[in-house]
Amino acid sequence: MDDELIDEAGIPRSRYTRLPGKGFFYPDSLDEERAERRAKEAIEGSEAVVIADGDADGLACAAMVREAYDAALDVADFEAAIAARLAEGDDGEEASEDAEEAGEDAEGEVTDDGDDPTDDAHTRSPVGLVAAGPYSLDTSLERVLAYADDDVDLFVCDLCPDDYEWIAEPLEALAEETASIRWFDHHQWDEETAEAVRALGVDLVIGESDEECTADVALRSLDHAFDDRWAELAAVTRDHDLWIKEDPRSDDLADYSYWAGSEEYATVVGAYGADLPETVEAFVADRRVEKEARIDAAVDRAVTHEVGAWTVAVTYGRCSQNEVAEALREAGADAAVIVKPAGSASIRGSEAFRHAHEVAGKVNGGGHPQAAGCKPDIYDDMLDYAQHWTTEGQACKRVILAAFEAVAEEVAAAEGDADGPDADGTDAEE
CATH class of the missing domain: 3.90.1640 (inorganic pyrophosphatase (n-terminal core))
Known part of the structure; x- marks a missing residue:
């Protein structure tokens, strides 16, 4: 080369x-x-x-x-x-x-x-x-x-x-x-x-x-x-x-x-x-x-998505992910995803979003409730990476947003169960 x-x-x-x-x-x-x-x-x-x-x-x-x-x-x-x-x-x-x-x-x-x-x-x-x-x-x-x-x-x-x-x-x-x-x-x-x-x-x-x-x-x-x-x-x-x-x-x-x-x-x-x-x-x-x-460039590229009750900002690029995530939180995001050109991604949460490790766990990663990382298993050859670079990580973004959707459904279901029947098996309204 x-x-x-x-x-x-x-x-x-x-x-x-x-x-x-x-x-x-x-x-x-x-x-x-x-x-x-x-x-x-x-x-x-x-x-x-x-x-x-x-x-x-x-x-x-x-x-x-x-x-x-x-x-x-x-x-x-x-x-x-x-x-x-x-x-x-x-x-x-x-x-x-x-x-x-x-x-x-x-x-x-x-x-x-x-x-x-x-x-x-x-x-x-x-x-x-x-x-x-x-x-x-x-x-x-x-x-x-x-x-x-x-x-x-x-x-x-x-x-x-x-x-x-x-x-x-x-x-x-x-x-x-x-x-x-x-x-x-x-x-x-x-x-x-x-x-x-x-x-x-x-x-x-x-x-x-x-x-x-x-x-x-x-x-x-x-x-x-x-x-x-x-x-x-x-x-x-x-x-x-x-x-x-x-x-x-x-x-x-x-x-x-x-x-x-x-x-x-x-x-x-x-x-x-x-x-x-x-x-x-x-x-x-x-x-x-x-x-x-580089932080400024990544923040400028960010796009927000509404997932369940959360506003998720997603961006792409070589940058310092923590500072980018902080800027996106200050702009109103509950969670931030920074997709890197090498194929990995950082997921950062906030007081309103403490499920970063759960999202990362669904896409080949893990970490803390408010800070996690992953690398989705979606890169089979250099053509996949070429597409990753030219589309600013669209495939990676999609699978991570799908993981957010799955976690949102799990959280909603858990909250629904908590509001459901009483411990004695009778309905709360009864």
Whole structure:
């Protein structure tokens, strides 16, 4: 493929935001080879391994585990690398978007160009970090099983399996071979899945999803005397993760985790907590110019639909889904759907709509009542993707709106049952 076809330079934003980032066009097999190699390098010989979601919440947990093991990396190398990227005008946003959209390991965010002194950072700490997405947890567990020492301590942070059977084989083997497995999360767990995980001897701690983020759970669960900056980091992370939005620093953390590599983010917040250094603040500010423009484009594309009692706004494009959803809520939507060019979609709710995870569950996804994600199983070949891009995700939008309709019918039926016969079987009017 001609590189110029996927190079955004000189292409109007109205066009390139309708397409996936460059990484989408890079063969999965090559991505898998690199992810496998990096995981092996991070895991082998480690005293402990952390499998964590590659967002601010999961990586804050990884930083806490490293602090507890006295295994943090030197932040100076990362600050120098950030300053160098700023000076060169390097755009690190593209690769991080690709990793997020694909739901793959966040280690794919950073490219090995041979000049960055942090390229081998994943090999340096005695606490290995494996960043995982919601669809790669099983693969990450398999990699720990393949490469970790038998007496390793394993931590899983900010990840919830949709189905126990999906992770059963590697997790059961790890329960036999590791020294310990501790799992911290705050998502909505199926009771049977939680019971099956705990039955293996896993120390599973699940926080209240509308009160705690996983950093809160890790902070109170780890046996270590953390100083006050860690409690502050958890509080600011929670501010964004639960969409409280009272502390302006939480947007900085969320954006930085999105644009930085996982090793970089865990190291920087481990050293500075919620108050990011000037170099990082400059990096975040630089990236936000493009971010805001993409948000505006996605909001302009939105179309609203009335589904049951809800107003659902649906849009398409490469953008920051949380900010787009907030803008659509402010415009009157009860729920927002942001369909991405890579085929996935984010579903965001509100106080009037707390069924995002139910909708996502009907289209190959899951999550929280007010924040969920999915990737409908409708893409059989590149022609399907071509149609997806040229129609701004119409097929994906249709199946998700159908899921909204199904959930609306279920909610209406449940409300009807609640207003029906009394407990003694007699009709309420009688």
